[in-house]
Amino acid sequence: MSDNTQPRTRVRLRDVADLVGVTAAAASMALADSPRISDKTKRAVRAAATQLGYVPSSAGRALRSQRAGAIALIVPNTTQHVFGHSYFMHVLTGVSSVANERDTQVLVSTNPDEAHGLAAYERVMRSKSADGAIVTSAAVTDLNVERLSQSGLPVVLIGNFPYLSTSVSVGIDDVGASRSITEHLIEVHGRTRLLHVTGPMDHQTAIDRREGFLAAVAAHDLADASRVVEGDFSEEAGRDAVLGLGRDLTGFDGIVFANDDMAFGGLRALKSLGVSVPQDISIVGFDDFGLSRLTTPGITTVRVPAERMARVATERLFDLIEGSKPGPSHQELAVTLVLRESCGCESKADDA
Amino acid sequence: MSDNTQPRTRVRLRDVADLVGVTAAAASMALADSPRISDKTKRAVRAAATQLGYVPSSAGRALRSQRAGAIALIVPNTTQHVFGHSYFMHVLTGVSSVANERDTQVLVSTNPDEAHGLAAYERVMRSKSADGAIVTSAAVTDLNVERLSQSGLPVVLIGNFPYLSTSVSVGIDDVGASRSITEHLIEVHGRTRLLHVTGPMDHQTAIDRREGFLAAVAAHDLADASRVVEGDFSEEAGRDAVLGLGRDLTGFDGIVFANDDMAFGGLRALKSLGVSVPQDISIVGFDDFGLSRLTTPGITTVRVPAERMARVATERLFDLIEGSKPGPSHQELAVTLVLRESCGCESKADDA
DNA sequence: CTGAAAGCGCTTACAG
DNA sequence: CTGAAAGCGCTTACAG
Numbered sequence: 001m002s003d004n005t006q007p008r009t010r011v012r013l014r015d016v017a018d019l020v021g022v023t024a025a026a027a028s029m030a031l032a033d034s035p036r037i038s039d040k041t042k043r044a045v046r047a048a049a050t051q052l053g054y055v056p057s058s059a060g061r062a063l064r065s066q067r068a069g070a071i072a073l074i075v076p077n078t079t080q081h082v083f084g085h086s087y088f089m090h091v092l093t094g095v096s097s098v099a100n101e102r103d104t105q106v107l108v109s110t111n112p113d114e115a116h117g118l119a120a121y122e123r124v125m126r127s128k129s130a131d132g133a134i135v136t137s138a139a140v141t142d143l144n145v146e147r148l149s150q151s152g153l154p155v156v157l158i159g160n161f162p163y164l165s166t167s168v169s170v171g172i173d174d175v176g177a178s179r180s181i182t183e184h185l186i187e188v189h190g191r192t193r194l195l196h197v198t199g200p201m202d203h204q205t206a207i208d209r210r211e212g213f214l215a216a217v218a219a220h221d222l223a224d225a226s227r228v229v230e231g232d233f234s235e236e237a238g239r240d241a242v243l244g245l246g247r248d249l250t251g252f253d254g255i256v257f258a259n260d261d262m263a264f265g266g267l268r269a270l271k272s273l274g275v276s277v278p279q280d281i282s283i284v285g286f287d288d289f290g291l292s293r294l295t296t297p298g299i300t301t302v303r304v305p306a307e308r309m310a311r312v313a314t315e316r317l318f319d320l321i322e323g324s325k326p327g328p329s330h331q332e333l334a335v336t337l338v339l340r341e342s343c344g345c346e347s348k349a350d351d352a
Numbered sequence: 353m354s355d356n357t358q359p360r361t362r363v364r365l366r367d368v369a370d371l372v373g374v375t376a377a378a379a380s381m382a383l384a385d386s387p388r389i390s391d392k393t394k395r396a397v398r399a400a401a402t403q404l405g406y407v408p409s410s411a412g413r414a415l416r417s418q419r420a421g422a423i424a425l426i427v428p429n430t431t432q433h434v435f436g437h438s439y440f441m442h443v444l445t446g447v448s449s450v451a452n453e454r455d456t457q458v459l460v461s462t463n464p465d466e467a468h469g470l471a472a473y474e475r476v477m478r479s480k481s482a483d484g485a486i487v488t489s490a491a492v493t494d495l496n497v498e499r500l501s502q503s504g505l506p507v508v509l510i511g512n513f514p515y516l517s518t519s520v521s522v523g524i525d526d527v528g529a530s531r532s533i534t535e536h537l538i539e540v541h542g543r544t545r546l547l548h549v550t551g552p553m554d555h556q557t558a559i560d561r562r563e564g565f566l567a568a569v570a571a572h573d574l575a576d577a578s579r580v581v582e583g584d585f586s587e588e589a590g591r592d593a594v595l596g597l598g599r600d601l602t603g604f605d606g607i608v609f610a611n612d613d614m615a616f617g618g619l620r621a622l623k624s625l626g627v628s629v630p631q632d633i634s635i636v637g638f639d640d641f642g643l644s645r646l647t648t649p650g651i652t653t654v655r656v657p658a659e660r661m662a663r664v665a666t667e668r669l670f671d672l673i674e675g676s677k678p679g680p681s682h683q684e685l686a687v688t689l690v691l692r693e694s695c696g697c698e699s700k701a702d703d704a
Numbered sequence: 705c706t707g708a709a710a711g712c713g714c715t716t717a718c719a720g
Numbered sequence: 721c722t723g724a725a726a727g728c729g730c731t732t733a734c735a736g
Contacts, residue, residue: 057479377714
């Protein structure tokens with residue numbers, strides 16, 4: 001019945017107020033459900049707002065209230081290389097859903113804006129386009145993250161940042177998880193001669209996952225038969241690590257890759273060499289952002305709860321913005337060991 | 353040397369102007385490089401802005417200039433199901449890079465905000481949080497897309513929307529591409545008994561890809577030996593389509609899946625039945641958003657240039673916002689046939 | 705308790 | 721040509 005053609009021209013708060021016969025200030029308070037305003041007026045204002053299709057101007061509100069009503073998700077320029085698409089989508093999903101609950105917009109800011117002399121994300125923050133930021137960088141040496149997190153602006157980091165101990169961050173126990181998955185190869189599959197292919201060593205995850213690997217082999221007295229090769233989280237690095245071993249390859253019966261992309265590259269290389277996985281060599285990866293269940297054999301890995309990390313980080317960010325709940329500065333979420341075939345475990349049914 | 357501690361407190365244009373000894377209006381014009389202002393003043397203002405670390409307030413600018421300085425990328429609530437993570441990231445990458453070139457922020461708006469009675473993206477537009485929107489929906493029946501695109505607000509759609517012929521959109525020729533890949537199975541691999549598994553039939557891509565398949569089999573007089581089964585773009589649908597054939601499966605020597613996810617599900621199902629691909633049955637997919645090169649065998653598919661579509665769409669959006677260049681209302685980009693092993697073509701070297 | 709002004713930061717349009 | 725006011729839309733803080 002109410003075939004109210006949505007107005008194409010902007011509707012201002014004043015228009016709503018005029019229709020009811022109150023001031024814009026009163027209408028504002030009515031819509032904000034202020035106790036100052038009578039129920040009768042509130043109802044009238046709300047009806048008028050609906051009738052006119054009023055939507056508050058974000059600029060007007062932001063300027064007056066000094067709140068952008070948006071948070072930024074920062075994509076460091078290294079992301080394409082270090083993280084996969086799936087990882088970022090998990091993070092985006094987590095951030096969006098929490099932001100949605102709070103009627104807050106999500107701004108995605110990519111970094112490589114060096115032309116302007118200022119990191120793009122610093123611009124975002126300084127221009128007050130966003131009230132806070134989620135940063136999911138990885139490089140230990142990323143000074144921008146440090147500057148931003150110490151600027152006093154609300155920022156929550158996803159990952160582990162031991163050098164930024166005062167920052168608020170949400171991560172996982174990479175050391176423990178890496179140790180666990182390595183011990184799975186040792187204890188369940190009896191592997192004794194292990195290779196670890198690391199990520200780029202300026203990334204904390206790479207450092208921690210190597211540490212976990214080393215702890216596992218040391219605890220089982222397998223350090224002498226084990227080796228560590230440096231990679232960079234790319235599929236090519238996994239391939240090169242395997243191919244680079246040459247005839248030394250036969251000295252290993254298990255490979256712990258620091259992420260799934262490298263495990264996939266390594267898996268392909270092993271296949272091309274006629275080495276069968278897991279019969280000849282067990283391999284495992286890390287992340288479970290999507291790839292590892294698609295391969296044949298499926299890659300046994302550690303599932304990093306990216307979406308949950310993002311959700312928690314975003315909730316913490318709102319706490320910071322609202323100035324409430326200090327809470328712990330670093331939180332660690334639990335991870336899951338996902339057993340597939342590449343380690344020697346039996347094939348499971350489809351895991352969706 | 354210039355160890356200028358960045359000010360934590362906001363720097364307003366007035367502060368810059370005061371430092372130079374001009375009015376805020378003059379400083380504004382100086383930074384905008386207005387011909388009204390002398391070079392000397394411009395230099396002084398720019399120096400002061402740099403010294404103070406001035407970044408314009410997005411709210412102030414937006415309110416005055418009636419321009420948000422942001423565009424929105426709309427994620428329809430059906431996206432999780434219909435598109436993959438990779439697709440959306442390709443789009444986001446394309447949109448971001450063009451937006452970055454124009455100093456414009458990118459807002460990501462997810463749709464499922466029905467609680468507020470207004471589609472989230474309509475809120476975004478009406479609140480002037482964004483000056484325009486890129487919509488990458490798919491459902492033919494999505495009335496919100498129609499409303500939004502006809503609201504007069506600048507909107508560019510990614511995909512084909514024959515029902516919205518007045519809208520600006522960027523897509524590919526799904527019919528032609530589907531026909532081509534089907535003919536590849538027929539002409540190159542001599543397949544004659546073909547099955548097509550469609551997407552959800554309320555999606556234009558599903559309709560078009562089916563049409564291309566039917567055109568191919570009709571042109572080669574293979575319609576009688578061919579069949580069409582309805583799917584929904586999910587891995588499970590691909591699996592179910594194969595398993596649902598039962599002993600009829602032996603009647604087919606080629607399957608054209610309407611996307612890669614279904615092809616993957618089908619591939620797994622065929623493997624589980626002991627049917628070898630491509631020896632017994634050739635299969636092909638559509639999209640090439642990431643998955644199809646990871647499987648064994650790799651899936652032959654049509655590469656949809658998602659990032660380029662997004663770039664073109666975003667450029668068109670800026671044209672609309674700036675009110676310039678009408679140009680064609682629908683553009684089609686070329687696609688690539690990506691030959692892998694699942695059709696029977698020889699294994700190629702790694703395609704990165 | 706309530707009405708209406710002031711002002712967030714910016715840039716455009718006006719007056720001189 | 722240039723100076724300074726006006727006003728974008730909103731909400732808070734003030735005056736009555």
